[in-house]
Amino acid sequence: MTAYIIRRFFHLIPTFLGATFLAFLIIQLAPGDFVTRLELDPSFNHAQIENLRRIYGLDQPFTVQYAKWLSGFLKGYLGVSLSYQTGVWEVLKPRMLNSMVLVVLSIIFIYSFSIPIGIYSALRQYSWGDRFWTTVAFIGMAIPNFFFALLMLYFALYLKDKFGHEIFPIGGMRSLYIAGMDFSAAPKWRQWLDILWHAVLPVIVAGTAGTAGLTRVMRTQMLENKMQDYVRTARAKGLAERVVVYKHILRNAIIPIVASIGFLLPDLFGGAGFVEVVMGWPGLTPMLLEALFSIDVYIIMGSISVTIVLLMIGNLLSDLLLAWVDPRIRYS
Amino acid sequence: MKRSIWILMVLALGAIALAQPKVFKSPNPGETPVFGGDFRDWSTDGPKTFNPFVAKETSSTDVMDLFLPTLTGYNPYTLEPEGNLAKSWEVKNKGLTIVFHLRKGAKWSDGQPITADDVIFSAKVHADKKVGSNYIKSFEIDGKPIVWSKIDDYTVQADFPKPFAPALIQSWYIVPKHVFEKAYKAGKVNEMWDVGADPAKIVSGGPFMLDKYVPGERVILKKNPNFWGVDEKGNKLPYLNRYIFTIVKDRNAALAKFLAGELDLYTASDADQIAQIVDRIDSKKLDATIFPNADVTTGTNFIFFNWNNKDQWKARLFRNKKFRVAMAYLMDKDSMIEIALGGLGKPQWSPISIPVKQFFTDDVVKYKYNPKKAAALLAELGFRKKNSAGVLVDASGRPLEFRLATNQGNNTRDKICQLFSEDAKKVGVNVKYAPIAFNELVREILNTRDFDAILIGLTGGIEPAFGRNVWELDGPLHMWNYGPDFESFEILIDKLMKQGATTLEQSKRREIYVRFQQVVAENLPLTYTVAPAYNPARLNKVGGLFAKDQITSIVGQYPYVETVFIKK
Numbered sequence: 001m002t003a004y005i006i007r008r009f010f011h012l013i014p015t016f017l018g019a020t021f022l023a024f025l026i027i028q029l030a031p032g033d034f035v036t037r038l039e040l041d042p043s044f045n046h047a048q049i050e051n052l053r054r055i056y057g058l059d060q061p062f063t064v065q066y067a068k069w070l071s072g073f074l075k076g077y078l079g080v081s082l083s084y085q086t087g088v089w090e091v092l093k094p095r096m097l098n099s100m101v102l103v104v105l106s107i108i109f110i111y112s113f114s115i116p117i118g119i120y121s122a123l124r125q126y127s128w129g130d131r132f133w134t135t136v137a138f139i140g141m142a143i144p145n146f147f148f149a150l151l152m153l154y155f156a157l158y159l160k161d162k163f164g165h166e167i168f169p170i171g172g173m174r175s176l177y178i179a180g181m182d183f184s185a186a187p188k189w190r191q192w193l194d195i196l197w198h199a200v201l202p203v204i205v206a207g208t209a210g211t212a213g214l215t216r217v218m219r220t221q222m223l224e225n226k227m228q229d230y231v232r233t234a235r236a237k238g239l240a241e242r243v244v245v246y247k248h249i250l251r252n253a254i255i256p257i258v259a260s261i262g263f264l265l266p267d268l269f270g271g272a273g274f275v276e277v278v279m280g281w282p283g284l285t286p287m288l289l290e291a292l293f294s295i296d297v298y299i300i301m302g303s304i305s306v307t308i309v310l311l312m313i314g315n316l317l318s319d320l321l322l323a324w325v326d327p328r329i330r331y332s
Numbered sequence: 333m334k335r336s337i338w339i340l341m342v343l344a345l346g347a348i349a350l351a352q353p354k355v356f357k358s359p360n361p362g363e364t365p366v367f368g369g370d371f372r373d374w375s376t377d378g379p380k381t382f383n384p385f386v387a388k389e390t391s392s393t394d395v396m397d398l399f400l401p402t403l404t405g406y407n408p409y410t411l412e413p414e415g416n417l418a419k420s421w422e423v424k425n426k427g428l429t430i431v432f433h434l435r436k437g438a439k440w441s442d443g444q445p446i447t448a449d450d451v452i453f454s455a456k457v458h459a460d461k462k463v464g465s466n467y468i469k470s471f472e473i474d475g476k477p478i479v480w481s482k483i484d485d486y487t488v489q490a491d492f493p494k495p496f497a498p499a500l501i502q503s504w505y506i507v508p509k510h511v512f513e514k515a516y517k518a519g520k521v522n523e524m525w526d527v528g529a530d531p532a533k534i535v536s537g538g539p540f541m542l543d544k545y546v547p548g549e550r551v552i553l554k555k556n557p558n559f560w561g562v563d564e565k566g567n568k569l570p571y572l573n574r575y576i577f578t579i580v581k582d583r584n585a586a587l588a589k590f591l592a593g594e595l596d597l598y599t600a601s602d603a604d605q606i607a608q609i610v611d612r613i614d615s616k617k618l619d620a621t622i623f624p625n626a627d628v629t630t631g632t633n634f635i636f637f638n639w640n641n642k643d644q645w646k647a648r649l650f651r652n653k654k655f656r657v658a659m660a661y662l663m664d665k666d667s668m669i670e671i672a673l674g675g676l677g678k679p680q681w682s683p684i685s686i687p688v689k690q691f692f693t694d695d696v697v698k699y700k701y702n703p704k705k706a707a708a709l710l711a712e713l714g715f716r717k718k719n720s721a722g723v724l725v726d727a728s729g730r731p732l733e734f735r736l737a738t739n740q741g742n743n744t745r746d747k748i749c750q751l752f753s754e755d756a757k758k759v760g761v762n763v764k765y766a767p768i769a770f771n772e773l774v775r776e777i778l779n780t781r782d783f784d785a786i787l788i789g790l791t792g793g794i795e796p797a798f799g800r801n802v803w804e805l806d807g808p809l810h811m812w813n814y815g816p817d818f819e820s821f822e823i824l825i826d827k828l829m830k831q832g833a834t835t836l837e838q839s840k841r842r843e844i845y846v847r848f849q850q851v852v853a854e855n856l857p858l859t860y861t862v863a864p865a866y867n868p869a870r871l872n873k874v875g876g877l878f879a880k881d882q883i884t885s886i887v888g889q890y891p892y893v894e895t896v897f898i899k900k
Contacts, residue, residue, distance in 0.1 A: 032771025038388070039774055039808075042790055042801045043469050046808045055464040085386040086526035094547045153588045160592055161617055170592045171585050173549055176370075176576065184544070277581045282548025286581045290377055294389075295771070 004331040005316070012312045016305075020073075021066060023304045027297055028062045034082045034295050056082055069301060078305070079298035083291075088302035091287070095271075098173060099283035102206055102272040105199055107264060109207035110214055115257070117211075118218020119250065125223065133215065140212030145205060149278035152201045169198050171280035198281075205275045214257070221253035228252075258325045262318030266310040351437030352419050353562045356569055357409070358895045359882060363875050365563065369898030370574045371874070372596045374586050378548055378579045382534055383525040384505035385457055385465040396505055398553050398575055398893065399536035403432055403451065403502040408891035409882075411690055411794060413500035417446060417537070417560075427495040427836045432502075434486040438560035440508050441536040446560075448482040450537075453509035455480040457516055464522075467504040495834045497841060498795045508535045539570040539894045551577040561894050571876070571897035593618060596874050596898075597889055600624070600867040603674030609869050622869035627885040628678045629866050630685040633745060633789045634858040635659070635736070635752070639813040640781050646734060650784075650812075651819070654709045656856040660699035661706035662755045668862045672747035676865035682849035683803075686863060687885050688794055690838070691845040696853035707759045715760070724760035733762035734784035739770040748861050749787050777811050786811075787861070794886055796845050797833040803848075804829050812857050821855040873899045 035052045038044050053059045057068075072079050078088035121130040159167040169175070175194050178186040183194070225231065226249055234244045271284030284303065291299035323329045358365070377391035384400055387393050404421075407414035415421070418432040438446040457463055459471035471478050476493035483489055492499055515524050525534055531542040539561060540553035553575040561569040578595070580586040587605055590598035591612050600606045600622065612618040637650035637659075649655050665679035678686060682696045699705075715724035715732050723731040736753060738745040746767055753763035763785075768776075776783045790802065790809075801807040805818055805826045813822065828848040835841050852858065866885035870877055876896040877889050890896050 030771065031769065031775045036771045036774050038466075039778055040788070040790060042799045042809055044808075045469070045475075045801060047475065048468055049808075051461050051468075052464050055462070081380075083380045083388060084527060085381055085383070085522045086528060090526075090528045091547075098548065150582075150584055153585055157588055157592050166592075170588050170594060171580065172578065174546065176550075278585050280549075280578070280580045280582075280585055282546065282579065286579075287548060289581070 001331060005320075008316050008319075012316075015312060016308060017070075019308045020070070020301070020305050023308075024062065024066045024069070024297075024301060027295070027300060030295070032295060033058050034297070037294070065297075069298065073305060078302040081291075081299045082296045083294055083299075084296075088298050091299060092284070092302055092306070095282065095284045095287050096269050098281065099271045099276065099285070100268055101173075101195060102199060102202055102276070102281060102283060103268050103270075105196075105203045106207035106210065106272065107267075109203050110210040113207075114211045114214035115218055115254075118215045119222055119245075121215070121219045122222030122226065123245065137212040137215050140208040143208070145209065146274040146278050148208065149202070149205045149275045152205055153279065156201060168201050171278075173198050173281050202272070202275050202279045202281055205279070206272045218253070218257065221256065222249060225249045225253045255322070255326050259318050259322040262314040262316070262321055263311075265314035265317065266307045269310055270307050351560070352435040353437070353560050354416065354419075354435065356561050356563055356892045356894045358563060358876060359878050359891050360876070361564075365567070365571050365875065365895070365897045366900050367567075367571050367897070368573045369571070370576055371572050371893075371896055371898065372576050372578065372594065374578045374580050374589070374595050374598075375551075376579070376581055376583070376586075378577075379527060379545070379551060381526055382529060382542065382545075383522065384467070384507060385463050385524075386522050386526075388466055395542075395551055395553070395577065397538070398540040399534070399538040399542060399556070400505040400507065401438075401446065401537040402505060404500055405503050406501065406794060406887075408887040411688075411886070417451070417506060418502075421500065423500075423836070427499065428492050429489060430492075430499055431483065431487060431489045434488070435560055436486050438537070439558040441541045441556045441558050442508075443558065444508065444510055444535075446506070446508075446537050447485045448488045449485075450506055450509045451488050452480055452482045453513065453516075454504065454506045457507075457512070457521060458504050462519075465504075470502065470504050495836060496797075497833055497836055498797050501795065506537065508537065511535050540572075540575050543574065548579055550579060559894075563895060569894040571895060572893075575893070590620075590869065591618060593620075593871060596871050598869045600869055603676055606676075606867055619872045620869055621872055622867065623880050623883060624867045625676050625865045626868055626880065626883045627866040628680075628686050628863040629885045630687055630793065631789050631791060631864065632680060632683070632685060632860060633748060633787060633862065634860045635663075635785055635787045636812040636858045637734075637785045638781060638783050641784065642782065645730065646784060649713070652713065653855055654713055656859065657699055658706040658709035658713075659756070659761075660856055660859050661702045661709070662759065662761070663752055663859065663861060664701040664755055665862050666701070668748050668751055671751060672744045673862060673864050676867065677862050678865075680860040680863045682853040682860065683799070683858065684796055684845060684849055687866075688796075691796055691842055693846045693849050695846070696850050698853070699856075701755075703755065703759050710759070710761070718760050721762075722757075722760055723762045731762060732760065733764060736763050736765045736785045736787065737768050737773060737776070737783060738787040739773050740767045741770075742767075744864065745787055745789070752787075778808070781814070796848070797829070800829050800833060819855070821851055822857065825851055825857075875899050 034056060035049055035058060039049055057065060069079055080086065081088050081091050084091050117133050121133050124130050153170055156168040156170045173195060174183050176183060178190050178194055183191060231244060231248060234248050271288065273285055275281065276283040276285040277289065288303055323331055375391055375394060379392040379395045381387055381392050382396065384396055387396060401417040403416060403418040404413050405416050417434055417438060419435045420433045422431045424431065434448060434451065440446055455471065458465040458467040459477065473493055473496055479491040481489050512521060512524060515521050527545060527547060531544055534542045536556045539556055539559045541556040543552040543554040545551050555570055555573055559569060563569055580589060583601060586595065587598065587608065589595050591608065600609060606622060606624045609620065609622045613620050613622065637656065639647055639651045641647040641650060669675060669677045669679065680686065681698050684692050686692055710724060710732070714726045717725055719725050719731055723733060725731050736749055738749050749765045753765040756763045773786065773788065777786065802809040803825050804810065805815065805822060825848060828844050832841055832844040832848065835844060868883060868889050870889055874896065878891065883889060
């Protein structure tokens with residue numbers, strides 16, 4: 001097993017080099033650079049624009065830029081953001097932590113709803129309950145995230161009109177005041193409570209599509225295992241239905257779901273997506289969008305490389321988890 | 333004991349008498365200002381830095397405006413130059429030398445006096461090529477430097493290589509030398525005051541000072557007790573306690589926040605947003621006021637053709653004035669306003685934006701929508717017959733068609749292009765419209781020059797002389813024609829721009845720029861389309877704002893942030 005892990009670890013190196021080089025190349029292939037948008041500003045002349053390119057090192061061939069970036073990365077340094085003129089990690093870190101709040105909560109939301117609903121639907125296939133959850137799941141998968149978020153904002157506004165005060169906040173992550181006190185002056189538990197209160201609607205938005213998808217997977221898995229011979233055997237042995245369902249069917253049905261937990265790792269650090277943009281959650285996505293628009297190469301690369309590393313670790317973790325839950329799989 | 337208090341009081345009075353505060357004129361003398369209160373503004377992006385030598389966009393400079401002083405700026409009532417840190421100035425040597433007198437008694441928030449040393453130091457860093465400040469453009473004319481020197485602690489002098497009309501507008505940020513000097517000498521000035529810096533260490537010389545920055549979420553600024561401004565009654569400014577930027581990336585989300593009464597000001601972007609605000613005001617859910625179509629914005633949208641086209645046939649055609657006039661006749665600006673701008677906006681005929689009243693003229697040639705005249709002009713150019721596809725062809729049978737592009741993702745420009753290409757097709761001009769990415773557009777304009785026609789906009793400002801890179805023959809943004817062959821009207825425009833930039837007398841400057849607008853409108857190197865409306869809205873509890881007829885899109889809803897207040 002240890003040998004296997006070490007071997008896998010060495011495989012990661014070429015993958016990482018290839019992936020980051022490709023990412024760097026694609027950013028370079030897109031027309032323009034960080035300075036391009038200043039070129040259409042009538043108050044700048046050519047010499048000033050070229051001077052900026054020189055200062056930012058954008059006049060060097062891209063292989064040189066990549067080599068410099070890579071040598072920094074190997075020393076644990078993600079480079080300097082062009083627009084912030086400060087270390088990329090300092091820019092990314094607070095945003096990742098903010099995103100993580102949303103991501104962790106929505107993962108909990110996804111698993112705690114989709115697994116029970118999936119089991120319920122499978123055990124009562126084609127019942128009204130199953131049909132209801134199937135419909136909900138399809139709506140959840142079909143509704144675009146950003147639009148759902150906007151609906152939620154207007155829902156919060158509607159609630160505010162209806163009750164005269166805020167039931168849910170209209171966007172954002174923290175209140176300016178908590179009970180008349182400045183946010184940072186309030187006790188820690190109240191600060192966390194305030195953040196959780198702000199997270200309710202974004203988590204629903206961020207979790208809905210995932211819940212819908214996973215519910216369907218869970219349902220299919222359960223149905224598939226229900227038809228297996230060993231289930232009939234278990235029933236024939238006279239086991240209680242509860243034991244048949246939870247000890248035999250569920251344990252086998254849940255294997256792919258457990259195995260996929262490893263893949264959640266990069267998600268944790270990757271931002272919760274457009275819901276952050278629409279609902280004013282100061283996570284990674286809004287900042288990444290800005291970086292993409294302004295072609296702030298090092299912010300983009302920093303975020304991509306962190307995701308790549310986590311994806312590779314997550315992949316490895318998934319394989320190990322699979323071996324752990326499924327005795328039929330052994331690495332040697 | 334008592335004696336010492338008396339001495340202190342006399343000293344304090346003496347200090348006040350010596351100080352030369354700026355007096356901020358309130359827009360509404362009838363209002364009684366209230367001290368205290370939070371002003372809640374919003375911004376689509378957060379600041380990238382608090383360092384003025386690094387700042388590259390308004391998301392950063394909007395915050396700096398509140399805590400870093402400038403020498404001069406525009407008077408929001410008259411749009412004439414007005415002193416900020418400079419109390420007064422003398423123009424000498426036929427406009428080649430300007431002496432600025434600074435306010436005595438002005439202090440940084442850490443208690444140090446603001447002096448000529450700070451001004452000269454800031455000028456030196458901004459002008460330093462190794463630093464890469466955006467404001468370097470304020471320190472050279474035609475590649476020749478403007479020389480700044482210290483006369484005494486409260487007097488600085490600027491020497492210009494040639495007379496320069498906007499010389500009195502010196503709106504680059506001044507930083508405290510005692511904070512920045514060490515880093516500058518070590519070559520690390522760009523590492524100062526990044527977004528991770530401790531707000532308490534960021535020294536302010538403006539009405540507010542940084543209190544807190546929560547990345548991606550909000551910027552909180554608090555009143556600077558050392559600010560050097562007073563109101564007309566001599567009260568220390570600003571009135572507000574805090575100025576809060578909430579960062580909301582999505583316009584619709586910002587609207588929802590304004591509708592909920594969580595933002596104090598908002599500018600509606602289209603008719604639909606106006607309707608939502610009006611609806612909420614009418615149903616008494618929001619105590620606010622909106623002024624739809626109060627003004628038009630200074631942004632411009634224009635179409636231009638590539639006279640340097642590699643296809644000689646096209647290059648000749650685009651260079652022909654009759655062709656450009658015919659294309660102008662095909663631009664249905666009323667429909668553009670109706671469809672692209674939701675019914676709110678104005679047609680634009682010439683390069684100076686409508687709100688820039690001191691230079692704008694309406695007395696220009698207007699080629700109003702007229703497909704018949706367009707067809708007649710095209711016939712004069714030899715396009716008399718149509719081919720089987722309904723496209724006009726010249727004597728050699730070549731169809732009249734060209735590509736039109738604009739940047740992706742801009743709804744207004746997209747619709748303007750669609751309308752134009754549809755109207756053009758009706759008379760047999762095959763306009764092949766396709767939007768492309770902004771950076772690709774820039775590359776085609778500036779480097780590859782392989783476009784036919786492009787619709788784009790440039791940010792307009794108050795000062796026409798800052799548009800010289802567009803209009804002078806060797807300007808990097810003389811986008812329609814990089815030479816070497818220039819038409820006589822282009823040479824005339826070049827001459828007018830050079831005159832306008834070096835004439836100091838206001839009435840003569842206006843004459844020059846009126847002529848400039850007329851020449852452009854008649855010859856159409858750029859064909860202007862429509863200008864979007866400015867639709868400001870505000871909560872009624874905000875005081876110190878302009879009345880409806882004073883609002884301009886250039887200045888905004890209030891003349892000075894210093895005199896904005898929140899009614900109790």
